[in-house]
Amino acid sequence: MAKDMEQLYQQRLKRYVAAMRNEKSDMIPIRPFVAEFTAKYAGYTCQEVTHDYEKAFAAARKCAADFDWDAVVSNMVYVWTGLTEAIGLKYYGVPGISIPPTTGFQYIEPPEEKAFMKPDEYDQLIEDPTGFLYNVWLPRVSADVSAMGQPTSFRNNLSFLKGGMAMLTYFNAFGKQNELLHTESGTVSAIAGILKAPFDIIADKLRGYLGLVTDVLERPDKVLAACEALMPHLTHVALSGADPDKNVPIGYWMHRGCVPFFSMEHFKRFYWPTFKPIVEEIWAHGHQVLFYAEGNWDAHLDSFAELPDQSIVYHVDHGDIFKVHKVLGEKFCISGGIPNWLLATGTPADVRDYCKKVIDGVAGNGGYIMDASAIVQNDAKVENIKAMTEFTRDYGVY
Amino acid sequence: MKKQQKTKRPPGVCIPWQEKLKELPKISGDKELVQKVWQNIDALGYMYIWQCLLSF
Numbered sequence: 001m002a003k004d005m006e007q008l009y010q011q012r013l014k015r016y017v018a019a020m021r022n023e024k025s026d027m028i029p030i031r032p033f034v035a036e037f038t039a040k041y042a043g044y045t046c047q048e049v050t051h052d053y054e055k056a057f058a059a060a061r062k063c064a065a066d067f068d069w070d071a072v073v074s075n076m077v078y079v080w081t082g083l084t085e086a087i088g089l090k091y092y093g094v095p096g097i098s099i100p101p102t103t104g105f106q107y108i109e110p111p112e113e114k115a116f117m118k119p120d121e122y123d124q125l126i127e128d129p130t131g132f133l134y135n136v137w138l139p140r141v142s143a144d145v146s147a148m149g150q151p152t153s154f155r156n157n158l159s160f161l162k163g164g165m166a167m168l169t170y171f172n173a174f175g176k177q178n179e180l181l182h183t184e185s186g187t188v189s190a191i192a193g194i195l196k197a198p199f200d201i202i203a204d205k206l207r208g209y210l211g212l213v214t215d216v217l218e219r220p221d222k223v224l225a226a227c228e229a230l231m232p233h234l235t236h237v238a239l240s241g242a243d244p245d246k247n248v249p250i251g252y253w254m255h256r257g258c259v260p261f262f263s264m265e266h267f268k269r270f271y272w273p274t275f276k277p278i279v280e281e282i283w284a285h286g287h288q289v290l291f292y293a294e295g296n297w298d299a300h301l302d303s304f305a306e307l308p309d310q311s312i313v314y315h316v317d318h319g320d321i322f323k324v325h326k327v328l329g330e331k332f333c334i335s336g337g338i339p340n341w342l343l344a345t346g347t348p349a350d351v352r353d354y355c356k357k358v359i360d361g362v363a364g365n366g367g368y369i370m371d372a373s374a375i376v377q378n379d380a381k382v383e384n385i386k387a388m389t390e391f392t393r394d395y396g397v398y
Numbered sequence: 399m400k401k402q403q404k405t406k407r408p409p410g411v412c413i414p415w416q417e418k419l420k421e422l423p424k425i426s427g428d429k430e431l432v433q434k435v436w437q438n439i440d441a442l443g444y445m446y447i448w449q450c451l452l453s454f
Contacts, residue, residue, distance in 0.1 A: 084454055128406040133447045141450075164446055194452050205451055236409030237448045 008186030012070040016188055016369070017247050020288060020313050022333045024366025028359065028396030030069045030389055031190050031335065031369050033292075035076040036104045036378040037385065038063045046077075046378065047096030050105050053080045053170060057177045064187040067389050071188035071248070074177045076375055079105050080170055087163040088144035088155070091205075104377055109208050116140045117206035119215060122222035125206070126229045137206065191290055193241030193250035195282075197275040198227035198234060200255040209256055216266050227274035235278050242287045249288035249313055252279075259299040272303050283311040290335075293317055294374060301327040317373045325362040334362055335369035338388055343372055344379040348387035355391045363396065370396065412443040 018025035039049040042059035049056040056075045064072050081094045093099040093106030110116065116137055117125065125132045139147040144159040146152050178189040196204070202223070203212040215223050238250050256262070257271040279289050289312045291297075291304065296318040304314065305328055313333045316324050321337035328334065337358045342350055355370070362368050370392045376385065407414065415433050425432055 079454055087450065087454075089450075089454065130407045130412060130444060130447060133451055134412075138447065138450065163450075164442070167446060167449060168442070194449075196452055201451065232409045233448060234452075237445070237452060240410075240445065 005183060005186045009182050009188065012186060013188050013247065016070045016190075019367060019369050020249065020333045021310050022331070022367035024398055027398060028363055028392055029071065029369050030067075030371070030392050031071040032067075032069060032371050032385070032388070033073055033076050033190075033375045034060070034063055034385075035375040037376040037380050038077070040378040040380075041066075041382060041385075045095070045101045046104050047101035049077045050079065050081045050095050052082070053173065056080075057173070057180075060177070061180055061184060064181055065185040067385070068393055069187060069389065071190035072181070073190050073251075074174055074181065077104070080166075081105060083163065083166045083170060086166050087159055088142040090141055090143055102378070107204075109204075112208055112210040112214075115206070115208040115211045117202075117211075119207070119211065119219065122215075122219065122226050126222070126225045129229050129233055141205075188248070190248060191251040192243040192248050193238050193287075195234060195238040195250050195252040195278070195289060197252075197254070197257055197271060197278075198230035199223075199257045199271040199274060200253075201230065201234070202226060203256055209261070213262075216262070216270060220269070223270055224274070227270055231274055231278055235281050238278070238282055238289075239285055239287070242282075242285070246286045249290040250282060252289045252291050254291060254293050254295075254297060256295075258295060258297045264299065267300060268303075272300075276303075276306065279307055279311060283308055288313060291315060293319060298323055304328060305331060307331075313369070315371070321358060322361045329362065329365075329367065333367040333369065336371040336373050337362070338370070338372050340372055340374050340376065340380065343376065343381065343384045343388070346384060348383050351384045351387040352391040355388055356395060359392070359396055366398070407444075410441050410444050411437075412440050412447075415440075 012029070015025040015027065016029045016031065019029045036046050036049065038059035039046055042062045044055050044059055049059055053075060056077045060072060060075055079092065081092060084092050085094065091108050093108055095101050095103055095105055099106060121136065124136065135148045139145045142159060144155040146156040181187040181189055203209045207215060212223070242250050257267060259267065262271070282289055288310070291312050291314045293315055294317050298319045301324060304312070309331045313335060314324060314328050316334060316336045321334065325334055338351070338354055342354055370388065415437055418436055
């Protein structure tokens with residue numbers, strides 16, 4: 001690796017980490033969560049980057065090399081559908097198979113009556129979450145895995161072998177990808193590890209959103225107990241994938257636990273008491289959590305403000321970034337806030353104006369990272385991403 | 399954080415070492431080595447299902 005590339009990497013890492021600690025560095029770091037945009041820029045279809053992770057990696061590296069970004073996610077098109085097909089997972093719309101090759105992968109939630117967990121199965125989940133996932137959940141979400149007590153099959157046996165080997169291959173490939181980002185373009189890998197809230201995961205993958213809406217009214221004690229049973233496992237998985245150097249945060253993907261999907265009462269009874277201790281535990285181990293607040297979580301900012309200083313980075317999607325800054329800015333770094341619709345339909349001049357407004361409003365004392373509101377897909381215009389990058393470099397100097 | 403009570407399988411574990419140990423004859427060699435390797439590989443089985451749930 002060229003010495004100047006290592007210097008560039010160290011400079012960017014220092015800038016990125018300083019901002020995440022809510023401090024001021026030499027300039028505003030840029031860390032766009034570019035997903036299918038990378039395919040568009042590098043000349044691939046969504047099918048290619050979703051089904052062939054080497055192409056996704058190459059596309060991410062090409063963007064990292066061509067844009068002056070401090071950090072990127074190694075592969076924001078994270079769901080490798082080669083793996084999900086090997087396991088036979090039913091809940092994906094796969095580009096080039098069940099949806100057009102030019103459309104990003106989709107998650108398909110089953111109707112309430114076909115939820116992957118039945119309303120009377122909470123006790124099984126609470127008693128033994130890992131056993132429940134293997135014995136009950138996996139056979140329902142996989143087309144190949146046989147249910148307990150049913151005859152096994154060639155496809156069943158192969159699913160575990162192929163799935164396990166494919167997962168290990170994929171995860172191991174991230175080490176090389178991160179090294180190449182470092183050596184080829186001096187770019188920092190933006191996050192490490194994965195976290196979701198117990199309440200969200202019950203809605204996402206077990207009971208479904210509608211099922212959980214029913215459950216918080218009809219069996220609230222079971223819901224709370226299930227969230228509590230999931231807490232140590234979700235903490236363990238998050239810490240298992242965390243950055244050993246404790247520089248970059250664990251990504252926490254926030255889904256449908258906020259108002260108006262659920263009431264404030266439900267948030268305070270179920271969501272927050274079973275998630276806040278996870279963040280506190282992770283912070284006690286020295287790791288930050290990146291709150292990727294998809295949608296609008298403004299109703300819950302006061303709850304998030306209860307967390308220890310610097311323990312999180314708060315990413316703004318549809319929330320009011322100026323309100324977020326007012327409530328959380330003294331304690332935490334903020335990122336995002338540049339609307340995806342603007343990046344898709346606006347002009348470079350529009351983008352520059354919006355970036356100026358955000359920088360002027362929230363970045364004055366450091367603790368801000370430039371990014372779009374949500375992951376950048378293939379609807380974003382290349383010239384608008386360039387405008388966001390170049391304007392921030394010019395204007396975002398301290 | 400609140401600890402799980404009487405859990406069958408704690409985080410990171412599919413088949414606990416103590417359960418496996420009951421199936422083995424008296425270990426004549428390095429018991430700690432057998433335990434460590436068992437637990438490390440067992441943890442991969444744990445990670446597989448939880449990553450299926452969380453990441454895929």
